[in-house]
Amino acid sequence: MENKKSKGILERLNAGEVVVGDGGYVMQLERRGYVKAGHWTPESAVEHPEAVRQLHREFLRAGADVIQTFTFYCSEDKLDISGNVPNITGAQINEAACDLAREVANEGDALVAGCVSKTPCYATSRSETDVKAIFKKQMDDFLKKDIDFLIVEFVDHVEEAVWAVEVLKTSGKPVGATLCISPHGDMEGVPPGECAVRLVRAGADIVGINCHLDPMTCVRTVKLMKEGLEKAGLKAHLMIQPLGFHTPECNLGGYISLPEYPFAMESRAMTRWDVHKYVREAYNAGIRYIGGCCGFEPYHIRAIAEELAAERGFLPAASEKHGPWGAALEMHTKPWVRARARREYWENLLPASGRPTCPSMAAPADNYGK
Numbered sequence: 443m444e445n446k447k448s449k450g451i452l453e454r455l456n457a458g459e460v461v462v463g464d465g466g467y468v469m470q471l472e473r474r475g476y477v478k479a480g481h482w483t484p485e486s487a488v489e490h491p492e493a494v495r496q497l498h499r500e501f502l503r504a505g506a507d508v509i510q511t512f513t514f515y516c517s518e519d520k521l522d523i524s525g526n527v528p529n530i531t532g533a534q535i536n537e538a539a540c541d542l543a544r545e546v547a548n549e550g551d552a553l554v555a556g557c558v559s560k561t562p563c564y565a566t567s568r569s570e571t572d573v574k575a576i577f578k579k580q581m582d583d584f585l586k587k588d589i590d591f592l593i594v595e596f597v598d599h600v601e602e603a604v605w606a607v608e609v610l611k612t613s614g615k616p617v618g619a620t621l622c623i624s625p626h627g628d629m630e631g632v633p634p635g636e637c638a639v640r641l642v643r644a645g646a647d648i649v650g651i652n653c654h655l656d657p658m659t660c661v662r663t664v665k666l667m668k669e670g671l672e673k674a675g676l677k678a679h680l681m682i683q684p685l686g687f688h689t690p691e692c693n694l695g696g697y698i699s700l701p702e703y704p705f706a707m708e709s710r711a712m713t714r715w716d717v718h719k720y721v722r723e724a725y726n727a728g729i730r731y732i733g734g735c736c737g738f739e740p741y742h743i744r745a746i747a748e749e750l751a752a753e754r755g756f757l758p759a760a761s762e763k764h765g766p767w768g769a770a771l772e773m774h775t776k777p778w779v780r781a782r783a784r785r786e787y788w789e790n791l792l793p794a795s796g797r798p799t800c801p802s803m804a805a806p807a808d809n810y811g812k
């Protein structure tokens with residue numbers, strides 16, 4: 443299939459453009475009936491391509507400039523342990539996912555990012571040779587297809603992320619690396635600033651944070667990464683793809699430590715107006731690749747694109763069905779609803795949960811990684 447993109451990821455970022463990322467696939471497709479929680483493997487790229495294609499399309503229509511391949515946890519060691527897909531190989535899933543991402547990316551001017559994530563092999567063996575062989579295999583699957591750049595995501599030990607970057611750099615493609623860590627640092631206690639330095643020295647062109655924690659916490663962590671890079675005299679682009687959930691009480695383990703994870707997260711969902719605040723904060727921190735992870739649905743991505751409409755110079759296609767700051771309510775028949783067609787109303791609203799006996803905060807477990 444022809445690759446129609448106008449500019450690569452680094453051309454865009456080097457030119458100072460904002461790049462809007464896409465949202466969370468595994469969690470959204472679990473809710474839609476195409477991913478099994480616990481396993482979180484992406485066999486639907488082969489079994490139900492129409493479901494994956496549709497979600498890619500919705501993120502594209504919402505304004506995403508990058509379509510990530512639906513290849514989360516798609517290393518052979520993870521697929522083996524998971525045992526969820528006895529008749530489908532990792533290579534089949536990786537290749538099908540690349541085709542789906544390319545097909546949809548070419549419906550707009552989006553880029554395709556081939557994505558790898560943390561491996562069970564690292565957790566059990568810490569073997570650089572074995573872990574690197576796993577990343578190399580997944581990368582080779584991607585390179586049979588037409589991808590624009592590569593992303594290492596959802597890694598909580600910087601050592602493993604560095605190994606992934608070292609492998610992916612051999613492709614000659616740009617590499618982004620996002621850790622799923624808190625402001626306290628990675629699982630070995632390596633602070634975010636030091637993590638960023640190690641990733642950039644390993645060859646990452648873009649560094650940042652994804653998943654595990656809410657947007658404002660992730661912005662704080664990326665700021666620490668930026669400070670670390672500045673102190674070391676290094677330069678890299680910054681990226682952020684946080685949870686679409688409020689997790690103010692979370693510790694190192696992030697959302698996985700919450701009693702509501704993963705089947706009762708709904709009451710923590712970000713509103714589109716929360717996303718506006720997050721995006722402005724991220725932009726002001728100097729982050730230019732701004733997207734989402736688990737919990738981010740297409741309307742959240744549209745909110746990113748709408749908050750950044752002035753900087754980008756255009757609105758996404760999905761904004762045809764959305765007036766800015768509730769403007770479409772101006773034609774509502776009820777005057778008290780019409781009165782909500784203004785920014786101050788939505789910006790200052792404190793949404794009720796509708797659950798009178800529920801706590802607003804939970805007690806997260808503190809045994810992550812043990």
Ligand SMILES: [Zn+2]
Nearest residue numbers: 653654735736
């Ligand atoms: Zn996630």
